[in-house]
Structures are given as C-alpha cells and as structure tokens.
Amino acid sequence: MNKCSGCGISLQNKDINELGYTKSLDNDLCERCFRIKNYNDYKRVIKDNDYVLNLLKSINKKDLIVLIVDIINIPKSFELIKNFKNDIFVVFSKADLLPSEMYEKKLDKICKSLDINYVDKLCVSSNKNYNLDLLMKKIKELKKTNNVYFIGFSNSGKSTLLNKIIYNYTDLNTTITTSLLPSTTLDLIEIKIDEDLIIIDTPGLVENGNLIDVIDKKYLSKIMPKKKINPRIYQIKGTQIINIEDIITFEISDANIVFYISNDLKITREYNKTITGKSFSLNKNKDLVIPGLGFIEFKSNANIKIETKYDLDIYERDSLI
Ligand SMILES: Nc1nc2c(ncn2[C@@H]2O[C@H](COP(=O)(O)OP(=O)(O)O)[C@@H](O)[C@H]2O)c(=O)[nH]1
Ligand SMILES: [Mg+2]
Incomplete structure (x- = not known):
C-alpha cells in the first residue's frame, strides 16, 4: 500500500x-x-505515546537513535527514552532561538544527568543551517548499522531537520510535512540518504502538561518563537502581578528575573491584584520552565505564585543561560 x-x-x-x-x-x-x-x-490529530512507542519497536538494538530536543522546551522527564538501550546521540534543535552559545557546557551536564545511553551531543539549527555538516559527520561516525532513527517529543523539529538534510545532502525532491501542531508526522518515514545511510523520521512523543497540546490552535503561532528570543528583564520591587497575555499570571515579590518566551507575546504588569495558584520558591541561578511557552531565569532568590487555566507541568532546573 x-x-x-x-x-x-x-x-x-x-x-x-x-x-x-x-x-x-x-x-x-x-x-x-x-x-x-x-x-x-491544520487539523489537530492526537496520537498517544503507546501508539508512537509501538511504532518505535521496529528500532533494532544496534541502530543509532538521534534524540532531537527543542532547546527552548527541554522536557522535564526523559523516562520514556530510558526504555531504549541503543546508543543515543542528543541533538538540541532550534539553536537560532537563544541569544548565545554560553549554554553548550550546561547541555553536556543535562545530557549526563538524563540517565539514557548518551554517546554524544550537538546543537543545531535547521533554520540557520547551523552545525548540519557536523551533524552528518557525527551521525556517520556514530552509526553501527545503516538505519538511524530521529526520535523525540512533538514539535522538537525532527521533520524540519530531516527536510534540511534531504535538501542539503541528497538529490531527492520529497518533503516531509511540518507544522506548528503536534502529531504532524503519523508513521515512520524512511529517507535513503545514500547507499549506507537511511534516516527514519518518527511521530513525536507527547509530553504531559505541555501548552502546545492544550492551547487553542489559533495561539500556537504566537507562543512558538520564530526568531531569536529577546530576553526580557524584570526587576521587581514589592509585590507585582505579571501577565503573559491571558495565558499565565505570576505574583512575584522582590526579584530579578528574565523571561525567555516568544517575542510576539506581550508581558504586562498589574498592581493591586491577588491571585490563587501554585507557589514556587526559587533560588538564584534557577530556571522555571513552562513547557511549551519557554522559561524564566531567576537572577535572585524569589517566591512566585502562578495562576493558569491550563494544566501545565511547570518545573524548576539549573539555569540554562
Ligand atoms: N526557530 C526554529 N524553528 C524550527 C526549527 N526547526 C523546526 N522549527 C519549527 O518547529 C515546529 C515543529 O517542527 P517539526 O519539524 O514539524 O517538528 P516535529 O514534530 O519534531 O517533526 C515548526 O513550526 C518548525 O518551523 C529551527 O531550527 N529553528
Ligand atoms: Mg514531524
């Protein structure tokens, strides 16, 4: 068929x-x-992780797995990836979105902490053609069989990256569909790059509590950064309310914080309002990650209360920048 x-x-x-x-x-x-x-x-299709994991059963033990991770949306948990005993080459995508490359060393630390069979890592950008030659070189060095699988969470840029590889390194004129919506890729797609290399694109795994899975699709283009993110610095004296559009509200006191979210999203301040929601107590040099939206870097210790109508799995990590 x-x-x-x-x-x-x-x-x-x-x-x-x-x-x-x-x-x-x-x-x-x-x-x-x-x-x-x-x-x-776009037509939103929801595929669950059982569906995806079942497809990934065709990965053989010796095949190289390239795990594509969106640099803006590093997932809280890589539990699902632990099931794979293959060599895993971690590729951070969308490097064009962050302001500097200072984070490269920190990524190494993150990879080592993932408890997966991590063999190497690289930062790339499909949009800017950044590090793609090096990516191909490393794939060829690391692979033990001809089949190399691109796996990762939805929207991490797997299909876009494979399209760039097809365009740059083959004479094929096929293009895989990419979109802002999760579950764009629905089945395995094998691309024969050359006699010794077949790259297989796969549907994305779903991360629980990610905004892109729950927000109305008309907002997707706004929340997904397209250009280099301008860090937005807020020095807060006393207690203030900060809104990111009508997506999420923070109540925060005496803090120095930096927002890394899409430049298209408006951040507004409000006074004399209280909110109800989950509280976090963050230390200096930590990030609060809001899956699907971005992250907030804390340059001082602070308490923060968060109100949102969405069921988001917000978490804390060592700062990336
Ligand atoms: N800024 C930026 N956006 C990217 C890059 N690669 C992919 N994207 C965007 O990320 C979204 C998801 O891409 P897609 O390839 O469909 O992800 P997949 O679900 O992992 O296959 C799309 O809106 C892409 O335009 C990149 O290198 N830089
Ligand atoms: Mg895809």
Whole structure:
C-alpha cells in the first residue's frame, strides 16, 4: 500500500473522515498534508505515546537513535527514552532561538544527568543551517548499522531537520510535512540518504502538561518563537502581578528575573491584584520552565505564585543561560 510522503500514513480513498484519505491513490500526499502544505490549514490529530512507542519497536538494538530536543522546551522527564538501550546521540534543535552559545557546557551536564545511553551531543539549527555538516559527520561516525532513527517529543523539529538534510545532502525532491501542531508526522518515514545511510523520521512523543497540546490552535503561532528570543528583564520591587497575555499570571515579590518566551507575546504588569495558584520558591541561578511557552531565569532568590487555566507541568532546573 502507498504511503503519504508527507506524514507516512497509509493512503486510502474510502473514508474522508479517516486519516490517510486522498481522492486518488496515485497522489503522493494525503488530504491532510495537502491542506497543511498548500493552505496552512491544520487539523489537530492526537496520537498517544503507546501508539508512537509501538511504532518505535521496529528500532533494532544496534541502530543509532538521534534524540532531537527543542532547546527552548527541554522536557522535564526523559523516562520514556530510558526504555531504549541503543546508543543515543542528543541533538538540541532550534539553536537560532537563544541569544548565545554560553549554554553548550550546561547541555553536556543535562545530557549526563538524563540517565539514557548518551554517546554524544550537538546543537543545531535547521533554520540557520547551523552545525548540519557536523551533524552528518557525527551521525556517520556514530552509526553501527545503516538505519538511524530521529526520535523525540512533538514539535522538537525532527521533520524540519530531516527536510534540511534531504535538501542539503541528497538529490531527492520529497518533503516531509511540518507544522506548528503536534502529531504532524503519523508513521515512520524512511529517507535513503545514500547507499549506507537511511534516516527514519518518527511521530513525536507527547509530553504531559505541555501548552502546545492544550492551547487553542489559533495561539500556537504566537507562543512558538520564530526568531531569536529577546530576553526580557524584570526587576521587581514589592509585590507585582505579571501577565503573559491571558495565558499565565505570576505574583512575584522582590526579584530579578528574565523571561525567555516568544517575542510576539506581550508581558504586562498589574498592581493591586491577588491571585490563587501554585507557589514556587526559587533560588538564584534557577530556571522555571513552562513547557511549551519557554522559561524564566531567576537572577535572585524569589517566591512566585502562578495562576493558569491550563494544566501545565511547570518545573524548576539549573539555569540554562
Ligand atoms: N526557530 C526554529 N524553528 C524550527 C526549527 N526547526 C523546526 N522549527 C519549527 O518547529 C515546529 C515543529 O517542527 P517539526 O519539524 O514539524 O517538528 P516535529 O514534530 O519534531 O517533526 C515548526 O513550526 C518548525 O518551523 C529551527 O531550527 N529553528
Ligand atoms: Mg514531524
């Protein structure tokens, strides 16, 4: 059966409401990928981790896994990745979004703390073609078989990276569908790079409590940074309320903090208001990570209370910057 070259799903012409539908089985793309590519018209599909992990069972023990991690959205837990006993090459994507490369050493520490079979790491940017030659060189050095799997959480940039590799290093004229929405890639997509290398794109794993899975899709383009993030510094005296649009509100006292979120999001201050919500007590040089939105760096010790209508798995880590 033919598969959609955009998302990997098996094509079918029987049921318009089911995934993989196309009018004619001679088409390369399913209707959904066609609409994403031509009209930017996304249809949210939710695939759970059991579905993805089941597909990943085809990974053989000796195959190299390239774990793609969005530098802005480093997940709290890599528990799911621990199941893989393969060599894991950690690739941090979207390096173009952060202001400096000071974080490279800290990433090493993060990788070592993940308790996965970590063999190497690299920061790349598909948008800026940053470190892609080095990525290919390392993949070729690290791989023990011809199959190399790109795995990671949704929206970490797996398909975009593989498209860049196809464009830069092959004569193929196929493009995998990419979008702002999670679960764009629906099945394994094998790309033969050369005689000795097949890279396999995979659907993303879902991270619990991530804003991109719950926010209305009309806000997605706003919360996902597209350009280098301008760090926004706030020196707070007394107690203040800070809103990030109507997504999340913080009550914070006497602190020096820096927001790393999309430049398109407005941060506003409010006075004489109290909020109810979860409290965090943060030390200097810690980040508060708001999955899907970004992170706040604490340059001083502070208490912070958070109110949001979304069920987010907010967590604390050593500062990245
Ligand atoms: N700024 C930036 N955005 C990227 C980069 N790579 C991917 N993205 C964006 O991240 C989103 C998810 O990309 P996609 O490749 O579909 O992720 P996947 O779910 O892991 O396959 C899209 O909106 C991409 O435009 C990058 O190098 N830099
Ligand atoms: Mg994808």
